[in-house]
Amino acid sequence: YEGHNKDLSWISKIQVNHPAVLRRAEQIQARRTVKKEWQAAWLLKAVTFIDLTTLSGDDTSSNIQRLCYKAKYPIREDLLKALNMHDKGITTAAVCVYPARVCDAVRALKAAGCNIPVASVATGFPAGQTHLKTRLEEIRLAVEDGATEIDVVINRSLVLTGQWEALYDEIRQFRKACGEAHLKTILATGELGSLTNVYKASMIAMMAGSDFIKTSTGKETVNATFPVAIVMLRAIRDFFWKTGNKIGFKPAGGIRSAKDSLAWLSLVKEELGDEWLKPELFRIGASTLLSDIERQIYHHVTGRYAAYHDLPMS
Amino acid sequence: MRTGVIGLILPPTFSFLEMMWRICPALAMGCTVVALVPPTSPTPLLLAQLAGELGSFPGILNVISGPASLGPILASQPAIQKVAFCGALEEGRVLRRSLAGKCVELGLALGMESLLLLTDTADVDSAVEGVVDAAWSDRGPGGLRLLIQESVWDEFMRRLQERMGRLRSGQGLDGAVDMGTRGAAACDLAQRFVHEAQSQGAQVFQAGDVPPKSPFYPPTLVSNLPPASPCAQAEVPWPVVVASPFRTAKEALAVANGTPRGGSASVWSERLGQALELGYGLQMGTVWINAHNLRDPSVPTGGCKESGCSWHGGPDGLYEYLRPSRTPIQVSCLSKNMNYDTFGLAVPSTLPAGPEIGPSPAPPYGLFVGGRFQAPGARSSRPIQDSSGNLHGYVAEGGAKDIRGAVEAAHQAAPGWAGQSPGARAGLLWALAAALERRKSTLASRLERQGVELKAAEAEVELSARRLRAWGARAQAQGHTLQVSGLRGPVLRLREPLGVLAVVCPDEWPLLAFVSLLAPALACGNTVVMVPSAACPLLALEVCQDMATLFPAGLANVVTGDRDHLTRCLALHQDVQALWYFGSAQ
Numbered sequence: 001y002e003g004h005n006k007d008l009s010w011i012s013k014i015q016v017n018h019p020a021v022l023r024r025a026e027q028i029q030a031r032r033t034v035k036k037e038w039q040a041a042w043l044l045k046a047v048t049f050i051d052l053t054t055l056s057g058d059d060t061s062s063n064i065q066r067l068c069y070k071a072k073y074p075i076r077e078d079l080l081k082a083l084n085m086h087d088k089g090i091t092t093a094a095v096c097v098y099p100a101r102v103c104d105a106v107r108a109l110k111a112a113g114c115n116i117p118v119a120s121v122a123t124g125f126p127a128g129q130t131h132l133k134t135r136l137e138e139i140r141l142a143v144e145d146g147a148t149e150i151d152v153v154i155n156r157s158l159v160l161t162g163q164w165e166a167l168y169d170e171i172r173q174f175r176k177a178c179g180e181a182h183l184k185t186i187l188a189t190g191e192l193g194s195l196t197n198v199y200k201a202s203m204i205a206m207m208a209g210s211d212f213i214k215t216s217t218g219k220e221t222v223n224a225t226f227p228v229a230i231v232m233l234r235a236i237r238d239f240f241w242k243t244g245n246k247i248g249f250k251p252a253g254g255i256r257s258a259k260d261s262l263a264w265l266s267l268v269k270e271e272l273g274d275e276w277l278k279p280e281l282f283r284i285g286a287s288t289l290l291s292d293i294e295r296q297i298y299h300h301v302t303g304r305y306a307a308y309h310d311l312p313m314s
Numbered sequence: 315m316r317t318g319v320i321g322l323i324l325p326p327t328f329s330f331l332e333m334m335w336r337i338c339p340a341l342a343m344g345c346t347v348v349a350l351v352p353p354t355s356p357t358p359l360l361l362a363q364l365a366g367e368l369g370s371f372p373g374i375l376n377v378i379s380g381p382a383s384l385g386p387i388l389a390s391q392p393a394i395q396k397v398a399f400c401g402a403l404e405e406g407r408v409l410r411r412s413l414a415g416k417c418v419e420l421g422l423a424l425g426m427e428s429l430l431l432l433t434d435t436a437d438v439d440s441a442v443e444g445v446v447d448a449a450w451s452d453r454g455p456g457g458l459r460l461l462i463q464e465s466v467w468d469e470f471m472r473r474l475q476e477r478m479g480r481l482r483s484g485q486g487l488d489g490a491v492d493m494g495t496r497g498a499a500a501c502d503l504a505q506r507f508v509h510e511a512q513s514q515g516a517q518v519f520q521a522g523d524v525p526p527k528s529p530f531y532p533p534t535l536v537s538n539l540p541p542a543s544p545c546a547q548a549e550v551p552w553p554v555v556v557a558s559p560f561r562t563a564k565e566a567l568a569v570a571n572g573t574p575r576g577g578s579a580s581v582w583s584e585r586l587g588q589a590l591e592l593g594y595g596l597q598m599g600t601v602w603i604n605a606h607n608l609r610d611p612s613v614p615t616g617g618c619k620e621s622g623c624s625w626h627g628g629p630d631g632l633y634e635y636l637r638p639s640r641t642p643i644q645v646s647c648l649s650k651n652m653n654y655d656t657f658g659l660a661v662p663s664t665l666p667a668g669p670e671i672g673p674s675p676a677p678p679y680g681l682f683v684g685g686r687f688q689a690p691g692a693r694s695s696r697p698i699q700d701s702s703g704n705l706h707g708y709v710a711e712g713g714a715k716d717i718r719g720a721v722e723a724a725h726q727a728a729p730g731w732a733g734q735s736p737g738a739r740a741g742l743l744w745a746l747a748a749a750l751e752r753r754k755s756t757l758a759s760r761l762e763r764q765g766v767e768l769k770a771a772e773a774e775v776e777l778s779a780r781r782l783r784a785w786g787a788r789a790q791a792q793g794h795t796l797q798v799s800g801l802r803g804p805v806l807r808l809r810e811p812l813g814v815l816a817v818v819c820p821d822e823w824p825l826l827a828f829v830s831l832l833a834p835a836l837a838c839g840n841t842v843v844m845v846p847s848a849a850c851p852l853l854a855l856e857v858c859q860d861m862a863t864l865f866p867a868g869l870a871n872v873v874t875g876d877r878d879h880l881t882r883c884l885a886l887h888q889d890v891q892a893l894w895y896f897g898s899a900q
Contacts, residue, residue, distance in 0.1 A: 015435060015436065015437045015584040016437050016439075016440070017436070017437035017440040017582075017584060017604050019604065019605065019802050019803065020437060020440030020441075020443060020444065020604055020605065021437075021440060022802075023443070023605070024440070024443050234439050241472075270480055
């Protein structure tokens with residue numbers, strides 16, 4: 001997706017009412033619950049949306065290898081067999097790592113015989129406070145190493161000082177540096193200050209050519225929350241109505257329980273519709289979520305609650 | 315002091331929450347409740363059973379399941395002290411008529427429609443959610459009128475229709491459902507409204523299809539309904555939303571206030587100044603800003619105009635079930651031979667007075683309307699006699715046309731007076747008090763001619779002046795209050811003047827009563843049309859001479875004449891906001 005010409009009139013008149021959005025967020029969480037076998041089905045679907053992530057200072061090739069194996073076999077084989085889903089090719093959507101570990105990830109996935117993409121974070125993740133030159137170079141190096149998806153962070157200072165044109169130009173440059181790789185723009189909504197800024201930043205990011213907009217890095221104090229998501233989803237829908245292009249959405253950070261993930265799926269279904277519930281248009285950035293989902297599936301299949309040691313580590 | 319036994323009458327489509335909102339304050343204030351509920355819902359019976367199991371007080375909540383026609387019968391039971399009615403306008407009228415003359419208080423909460431006003435500075439997506447809350451969730455009681463600024467019409471309609479596609483109707487207990495059903499009667503009502511609207515040229519949008527036998531009526535959006543069509547004047551039933559555009563804020567207020575219903579409304583705008591201005595301008599009991607149907611037990615909600623004027627929630631709601639502790643026991647003054655049609659219709663003719671003795675009387679007084687004395691429409695006057703039977707003077711014979719003129723003058727003066735600061739109002743009342751004191755001797759001598767002793771007359775004049783001053787001081791003490799409640803956001807309680815008040819004074823205390831009734835009405839920012847004491851209106855007219863110089867035109871208008879006839883004219887006039895009557899039982 002090449003992007004659109006910049007048109008600041010799309011963001012000039014926008015208003016977002018904070019209490020009303022909060023009310024809508026509460027309502028969605030309360031009103032769309034799923035139970036029994038439908039819940040199991042939704043959970044498996046949620047698994048296919050996960051970008052299995054590890055972004056710690058102490059990542060080395062050994063834990064990356066374990067992560068990649070878990071990405072290929074997210075749920076224990078016998079559980080999938082019990083649900084009759086073992087031959088449907090259920091894997092996570094991608095694996096997300098730091099740029100220096102991209103090589104390890106690509107190697108591990110090839111060894112496991114899996115062709116899911118490797119996503120790399122880039123541009124001074126997580127704060128983005130480095131020079132533009134090095135940020136662009138990071139993207140290029142990650143792409144060279146074999147990452148087919150890049151998660152970039154925007155420059156929050158541009159949002160907070162209202163420099164929308166400069167923001168557009170930067171993201172355009174990221175887009176060019178990515179080349180063929182798929183670009184996810186992290187808005188770091190916890191640091192943007194207001195819901196109106198979130199909307200405007202989303203619009204600018206989409207206009208500049210992002211394939212996905214992502215709520216947060218996972219390292220801020222406030223990560224993916226429903227009110228922010230509602231605003232971003234509305235922006236995606238408005239962009240679709242204006243241009244016909246479907247941009248994807250990824251919440252990341254703070255999604256730990258299976259119940260949360262179901263609420264997120266309901267939210268996307270309510271606001272955007274079923275077409276967005278595909279890995280090409282929706283991802284969830286998470287690491288411990290997968291084990292909680294696995295435990296729920298274990299409970300559904302066996303009727304018992306598993307201990308943590310019953311299920312393979314990721 | 316608590317009121318006593320409350321009779322509660324609920325409409326066929328009420329929600330559990332609404333019922334609790336009425337029963338709980340009554341019980342909390344120490345009253346007992348007899349509720350009449352439609353036979354289709356068993357929940358109140360269960361509630362009564364639970365109340366009965368409370369042990370020591372078996373009779374605090376009693377529930378009768380029956381048709382609405384039992385309403386007046388319940389209301390006329392001798393032991394009931396207050397009836398709280400919630401439901402349709404016509405039934406409310408019937409009830410009011412049947413309760414006339416008995417000393418039973420009536421609290422009315424009529425009509426279920428509400429209004430949503432969307433400006434172009436609003437968050438459109440959130441306003442769509444507001445519409446869903448107002449019309450298509452189980453929290454809204456009735457249909458919705460939607461006023462949308464023209465510049466955001468297309469955008470809003472598109473989003474609203476998209477959102478309607480995602481609403482789910484189903485059984486209430488299924489947690490994933492947005493709206494349920496309210497019975498076949500409600501469905502029929504909605505269906506009829508929609509058909510009529512279509513035949514009058516409106517466009518109807520429904521998100522799903524209506525299966526013919528289904529109890530669920532889909533959410534419906536009606537647009538392009540010509541404003542003059544009968545459908546546009548009728549109340550919008552649930553779950554229909556009628557949308558109309560407006561161009562400017564002024565037009566919005568005119569359209570919004572242009573219905574006799576004054577229940578609740580919401581204003582959507584991100585600009586604080588504009589939102590507050592629209593909120594103040596709407597003549598509705600409850601106005602929400604950037605939200606709809608937010609309710610909290612400590613915040614009073616109610617209506618105005620045709621929506622009835624009883625309040626629920628908050629301290630005002632509790633006061634509904636109390637009365638001041640030293641109210642005398644009211645005697646029922648039921649007049650069996652009351653004929654509403656002929657009451658006060660014709661003016662009894664007055665015989666001309668006997669031969670005039672003494673100095674020739676002053677020329678007849680006119681009516682004090684619009685700041686000056688005017689000749690009455692009927693061009694006739696009636697004689698006023700003093701205590702010894704001699705002619706005291708002539709006053710004008712006012713009629714229906716004069717009442718109309720007086721009410722118009724009062725309405726013209728009303729916005730200006732209401733807009734005055736409390737200090738300015740107090741100042742005028744004090745000036746009038748000073749004028750009365752200056753003319754004490756003239757007024758006292760007039761009173762003497764009416765048979766009042768000199769000392770008592772002077773005392774009456776002094777007391778009148780004092781009362782004016784007291785009310786002047788009170789004018790300064792009233793104001794708006796700000797309440798902080800569980801809702802996210804402050805609650806502003808405004809005390810607004812009603813508008814035009816009509817007052818019919820009693821025969822006794824011609825000066826004092828006149829002044830005591832005039833002062834509170836004016837102090838609170840209303841304008842008045844007064845019918846002074848029939849036996850001696852001359853005192854009131856003397857005061858008018860002072861008012862002519864002190865008050866702005868139209869602030870207080872005095873019409874003399876046959877009391878019954880004028881009362882009838884005032885009662886039938888639909889633009890008088892309140893009527894205070896002190897007179898005969900009829």
